[in-house]
Amino acid sequence: MVVLLTTLVVVLNIISAYSSSWEFDVPVLPGYPGPLPFKLQTGYVGVGDEDERQLFYYLIESEGDPVRDPLLFWFPGGPGVSGFYALVCEIGPLKFDYEAFDEDLPSLVANPYSWTKFASVLFIDAPAGAGFSYATSENGYAVSDTIAAEHNYMFLRKWLLSHPSFIRNRFYLAGDSYGGKTVALLASEIIKGNEAGLEPQIRFQGYMIGNPVVDEDKDHNEQTPFAHRMGLISDEYFEMAKSSCGGEYVNPDPNNVECKYALQLVKECIQHINPQHILEPKCREYPVIQRLDNSTFGSKEQRPINFLLLPKQERHFCRANGYVLSALWANNSTVREALHVREGTVGDWIEFNHSIPYEHNVASAFEHHRLLSKKGLHVLVYSGDHDLSIPYMSTLKWIHRLNISVDEQWRPWMVDGQVGGYTEKYMNKKVFLTFATIKGGGHTAPEYMPKECFAMADRWLSSYPL
Structure with missing residues (x-):
């Protein structure tokens, strides 16, 4: 009887831990020499009807004045991009030392331009399936723009209630790329919740969005005029496309032969240009190799590639090469232990999970x-x-x-x-x-x-x- 009761208590404790907030301070990280010079916390917050989606987050307190400085809730785009990408590649206090990489665990160095110098930043892996976030059932991974907004708002309310000291801070939403949608939808949820009197009342001041997706068709329609403005296509080709397509370059009339021909000329001019940055190299598709621990990655989206095994002097610059270091680091068992990732919940960590059933x-x-x-x-x-x-x-x-x-x-x-x-x-x-x-x-x-x-x-x- 005693054994049965003890087992029951253990099970209930596990259920309670997994259904409520789960948070840990992280004083050190593998790859960074010595204690972290900032306060990092990681954890999970359950969302959904029965907390079936467990969303992982990284909180970095302001290195200035965390009591008075604003709190930013950052969305890195995607959908399906891990918040860790923004932490090490965009605005966070750490970055990988690409030049020093020598087939060991990637090393981390301080980022002098971290936005945590003047704000506390909450990074999230969302939706479930991104980064270290997961669902307790297959159906839990299915999500849409509107459902994701509801879950993000639920996450935020629960997180603030478990971190009441931040409720007084000025609050901003922030993000880039697909964040142009994610932030707008979540902002609408926050406004509605505040107006309805939901707790906690969030001191929502505004939002910032970078290179934002708002309407994909309209956004992509400007690629042709932009390419012309930047000297990637000729005046003749642009005028031909403009006149024959009537300014509709994304969804033109399929029976318009002249437009189809003009857009083919445009495509031939820009197909070898890196769309992320027109002045940087467009990376080739990389061959698959093994991890440094001789096992293999199960996901095709992000696998270590052979440039890592080349001598440093033979490594040609390609920005995407650096993203591989994130996968090597995040898939290391000592890293997951340091971050307090729940064992057995996530297989291969990938920067951008394209396989999430997202509507x-x-x-x-x-x-x-x-x-x-x-x-x-x-x-x-x-x-x-x-x-x-x-x-x-x-x-x-x-x-x-x-x-x-x-x-x-x-x-x-x-x-x-x-x-x-x-x-x-x-x-x-x-x-x-x-x-x-x-x-x-x-x-x-x-x-x-x-x-x-x-x-x-x-x-x-x-x-x-x-």
């Missing part, structure tokens, strides 16, 4: 942004100006459709005496919107131009003009 049931987030523009929020929209995948021209188009008056005309903004990009400010009684380009930035801007993006975010969050 894109919100074709355009423009209407959400339009309604949010009436809620008195502060908004920052920024674009790397060398991004072909989501050109800054498409972002400016939907901003203009918001019909907000221009408060400050287009001008350069400076970092250390150099042009960091160009900015324009829009304002009415209900919204304060800043648009900024990041000169030389790609998709997404903080990865390519960290110093400039650091200065931009610091100034904007401090209500200081860019």
Whole structure:
């Protein structure tokens, strides 16, 4: 009888732990020499009707004044991208030492341009199936734009209730790429929840989105004009496409032979260009090799590639090569133990999980942004100006459709005496919107131009003009 009761208590404790918040302070990480110079916490929060989705997060407290500094809730795009990507490749306090890699566990170094210098940042692996997040059943992985927004709001409310000291902080949503949708939908949920009196009441100040997806068709439609503006296609080809396609380059009339021919010419001009950054190499598809521990990755999306085994002097630059270090690091057992990842819940960690059964049931987030523009929020929209995948021209188009008056005309903004990009400010009684380009930035801007993006975010969050 005693044994039975003891077993029952253990089972109930496990169920309780897995269905509620699960959090740990992480003072050290494999690959980083010595104690971490910032406060890192990892954990899980259950969402869904029965907490069947367990979402993993990384919280890094502000290295400045965590009591007074804002809290950012960051979404790295995707959907299906791990928040760890943003932590080490974009705005977090760590990055991998690519140059020093020598077939051992990748080493981590400090990022001098971490946004945690002036804000606490909450990174999330969402939805279930991204990063270390998981579901307790196969059906738990099925999700859509709208369901993901509901789960993200549930996560946020539960997380704040278990971290009451952050409820007083100014709160901002932030993200890039598909975050243009994710952030807009979650912002709408927060506004509705606050207006309905749901607890906790969130001190929602606004949001920032970079290289944002808002409406894929409209965003991608600007790729042809952008390619022409950047000198990738000739005046003749562009005028031919413009006149024959009537400005519709993504979904043209299938019976329009002239348009089809013009778009084929355009495609031939840009098919070998890296859409993430038009000046960087377009990586070839990599051959599969074994992990450094001689086992193999089960997922095709991200496998270590043979460049890691080449002598350093023979490694040709390709930005995607560095992403492999994330997979090598995150799939190391000592790393998972340090992060307090629940054993047996996730197989291979991959940066971008394409296999999640995700329904894109919100074709355009423009209407959400339009309604949010009436809620008195502060908004920052920024674009790397060398991004072909989501050109800054498409972002400016939907901003203009918001019909907000221009408060400050287009001008350069400076970092250390150099042009960091160009900015324009829009304002009415209900919204304060800043648009900024990041000169030389790609998709997404903080990865390519960290110093400039650091200065931009610091100034904007401090209500200081860019």
